[in-house]
Amino acid sequence: MDYAAFKKAYTDRGVDIARRIYLENQPAISIKKEKTAVANLEKIFSAVFSITYKKGFQAMSMRDLSTKTGMSLGALYAYFPGKKQLLAIIQAQGRAMIKEALETFTAEAQNPLENLRAAIRTHIFLSELFRPWFYFTFMEARNLRAGEFEAVRAMEEHTQALLTRILKQGEATGVFRQGNHDLTASMIKALQQEWYLKRWKYTRQKIGVDEFTDYVLAMVERFCLVEST
Amino acid sequence: MDYAAFKKAYTDRGVDIARRIYLENQPAISIKKEKTAVANLEKIFSAVFSITYKKGFQAMSMRDLSTKTGMSLGALYAYFPGKKQLLAIIQAQGRAMIKEALETFTAEAQNPLENLRAAIRTHIFLSELFRPWFYFTFMEARNLRAGEFEAVRAMEEHTQALLTRILKQGEATGVFRQGNHDLTASMIKALQQEWYLKRWKYTRQKIGVDEFTDYVLAMVERFCLVEST
């Protein structure tokens, strides 16, 4: 499976993230017509990502957001209760979406090696498809309150545990070498993260997501497999 | 060389970063007595790191800084011209310090493999010794102005080129396999970065810097070496 195939498989499911946010936060949103609400929410999120990519969320003023979306200050407050809540909403929904997608697309394959490949591919491809969400989730996690930050840590441990489990299965089956699987999982996560944290570097070097992913897989497999090809 | 040895070797050189900042920015600093100036600068930097680790630089107010340092608002402005300049000073000096240290401690060894090991070790050990500086440099790079950001990119490319060169030498000598050395260098950098970006994770798992470094080296070597041990 390459990125194009993944993208098609994902978008065919027809999950609309802005719509989901609208439905789940309806009590806090005073807009009644779903269509306009969803359309404007999309405008708002995309504006937030584009502004905060350069200056960070704290430095983004509501006036910045107003200018970028073309909506007035007053109108914005009909879509979320305040700036802090906007941050929390994006973070929470971003995590939920990522978690759900990872679980859907890493459904058990035939063997540990295929499982590992699927897990790594899915994560990187997903981070390509939702790059702004991944970048935002990582860079703005600091601005969350303690309780919300706990969710970030839980998420990190969840995805790490997913990898560790696969590695252990592989060792049991005899296809992976033994080792500190938790540390190996951390290494894999670091490599995945590189793709969305330093995207500008790869754009510049003209390295695409497929090439990058294959390289990561090659490195991980050579390290993990009992017999190197 | 383990971390303890590196730390000793480094500190024995007696380079005082706060003192250097004082000397190089003397025109902008109105304090005349070197001793008090350097002592207070150290207090200021350590306060900046501790506050921004949790909320980021933009969210840190001058009043926060005043409280944490125990100095008054007015006194702070005797040490730097403004908040933006404080950011620029820390970033610039942090980069200069890192670059200088990397060059000093990765002096040419006998062969490419030893060179590679030294380069990786030095980078991780240095990021352990100056963790706040590394973390700050990465996380607050966005808040720099275009011209200053160019320096960040140049630095990234500089350290990457250093690794790429070693890998090429190794291929020429026949000890390293052939491959996309630029991509390999990127992977190595991602693994090094993991150490200071997710330090809390390893503190929690009780994994020390030596163990982490050895694991990175094992992974890189298994990938790069012609013959795996």
Add this chain to the structure above:
DNA sequence: GTCTATACACAGATAGAC
């Protein structure tokens, strides 16, 4: 050198007209 008191700009948020 360091303090307190204060100037002044800009932030987030709301009220009420349309």
Add this chain to the structure above:
DNA sequence: GTCTATCTGTGTATAGAC
């Protein structure tokens, strides 16, 4: 639903006493 006008807090920065 969306706008303009405005309230109120907080931010950076400075002046001038000590």
